[in-house]
Amino acid sequence: MSTDSDGGTNASSTEGDDSGGGHCSTADSDGEVAEEIAVISFERKLDTATEIVEGIGDRYESIDVIEYHGDVFAEHWGEYDCFVGLMASGIAMRKTAPLLDDKWDDPAIVVVDEELTWAIPITGGHHGANQVADDLATLGAVPAMTTASEAADKQGVEKQAKALSAHVVNGDSTVATNLAVLDDELGPVERLDGPRAVVVDDDVTVLKRNLDDGVVLGTGSVSGADEDRFLDAWDRALAEIDRDWADVEFVATATRKADEEGLLAAAATRDVGVVAFDKETLLEFEGPTPSKAKELIGWPGVAEASAIAGGADHELVAEKTSYENEVTVAVGR
Numbered sequence: 001m002s003t004d005s006d007g008g009t010n011a012s013s014t015e016g017d018d019s020g021g022g023h024c025s026t027a028d029s030d031g032e033v034a035e036e037i038a039v040i041s042f043e044r045k046l047d048t049a050t051e052i053v054e055g056i057g058d059r060y061e062s063i064d065v066i067e068y069h070g071d072v073f074a075e076h077w078g079e080y081d082c083f084v085g086l087m088a089s090g091i092a093m094r095k096t097a098p099l100l101d102d103k104w105d106d107p108a109i110v111v112v113d114e115e116l117t118w119a120i121p122i123t124g125g126h127h128g129a130n131q132v133a134d135d136l137a138t139l140g141a142v143p144a145m146t147t148a149s150e151a152a153d154k155q156g157v158e159k160q161a162k163a164l165s166a167h168v169v170n171g172d173s174t175v176a177t178n179l180a181v182l183d184d185e186l187g188p189v190e191r192l193d194g195p196r197a198v199v200v201d202d203d204v205t206v207l208k209r210n211l212d213d214g215v216v217l218g219t220g221s222v223s224g225a226d227e228d229r230f231l232d233a234w235d236r237a238l239a240e241i242d243r244d245w246a247d248v249e250f251v252a253t254a255t256r257k258a259d260e261e262g263l264l265a266a267a268a269t270r271d272v273g274v275v276a277f278d279k280e281t282l283l284e285f286e287g288p289t290p291s292k293a294k295e296l297i298g299w300p301g302v303a304e305a306s307a308i309a310g311g312a313d314h315e316l317v318a319e320k321t322s323y324e325n326e327v328t329v330a331v332g333r
Contacts, residue, residue: 034081034108034128035061041086042068045114049086052112056135074099082108082128084136089120096123103127104171112141120144126158126174154181157205160189163273165214165249166207176203189275193314214249215241215317218307218330221260225326230266233323241318241331250275252310252332254282254302277309285309287330289320307332 037060041049049065057063064080066072073083073095085092089111100106100123108124110132119136121129125147133143147156156178161168168174180186180203189207192198200206217234234251238244250273253263258276267274277285279299287304303320311317311332320330 034132036079036081037063037084037132038076038080038082039063039065039084039086040068040072040092041065045086048114048116051116052084052086052136052139055139056132059135070095077107080107082110082124082132084132085109085111086114087111089122093122108132110136112136116141118142118144121146126156130159131162156181157186157207160273161207163250163267163271164189164207164275165210165272167210169206169208170200170204173200173203173205177205191275193312209249209312211247211249213247213333214312215243215247216249216307216310216332217251218303218305218310218320218332219251219253219263220257220302220306220320220328221263222326223260224262225260226262227265227269229324229326230263231269233321233327233329234266234270236323237318237321237329237331240321243331245270245272248272250310252277252306254279254299254306256299257302275306275310277306281309282306285314287316287320301328303328303330306330 039049039052046065046067053063053065066076068087073092076083077099083092083096092109092111096109103124104127106124106127108127108129109122110119110129111122112119116136116139119133119141121133121144123129125145130143130145130147133141133145137143155163157174158168158178177186198206215238217237219230219234221230238248248270251263251267252275253260255276255278257263258274264274282300282302282305285305285308286300287308289301289304291299291301293299293301301320304316307320307330308314308316309332313333315333316330317333318331320328322328
């Protein structure tokens, strides 16, 4: 038995069609975004499998239901980014263990019980399994994350890549950089514009953009603006340029605004990263609209400068607009 559900909403797409990264079968991808899912189910549990498809199917490029038999994982290995095993974890582990080769190439595996009580990533947590488990949480399942960064409530570099609409180029480096994340020693993600040649050590993780024509939401605000104000401002700014959230690479702001709770909460709600630029960088990319902040404290207008600085082409698509006199948004490309 097999059912499909198309029309996924993920911002990333496969490298195979030259449109970006994020697919587990892509050699230089971080694999954080799972796009093609197979729910492996015993016949007696097919109703629950259908419930999973109906509940989260629209979030993925495709989601199939395949009835379990002894060689089902081997038969479909390499066809999917993630297997959701509607079965005991022991069955899934015994059937997939002989197939595992490399975490950057293997599909992710999540097991879930028939009552949708638990969603347990057993392999590929940072390569799609955690993402799928989080989505299953919307159906009531408790995601049981065991990856170190999630256990410590920190954002590993694979998850940072996803939030920034990028993918990891050199996967072996993430062992060292994720240890640095756990020890609060990694620091911010730095950006280099090309053309440029870069030499890095084995403990430097390189992230590459997924989107060729993505946009950046440059954002300033009054202190204390709440999450809803940011969400409303961003949604309206995108609507005005006929773009949607699939086009957004990340939100850009100034380092002096990087701890705004409303901004961070809104970014988490939209599942996008936040990149904060320092004063010197923003002065280099100052926008066309005069700003009182420059007269008062020496900073250029945050929204336009951060949108220009963050965009791959350093081009301003939409000048800043103030929403409810609390949040300003400009759009860069």
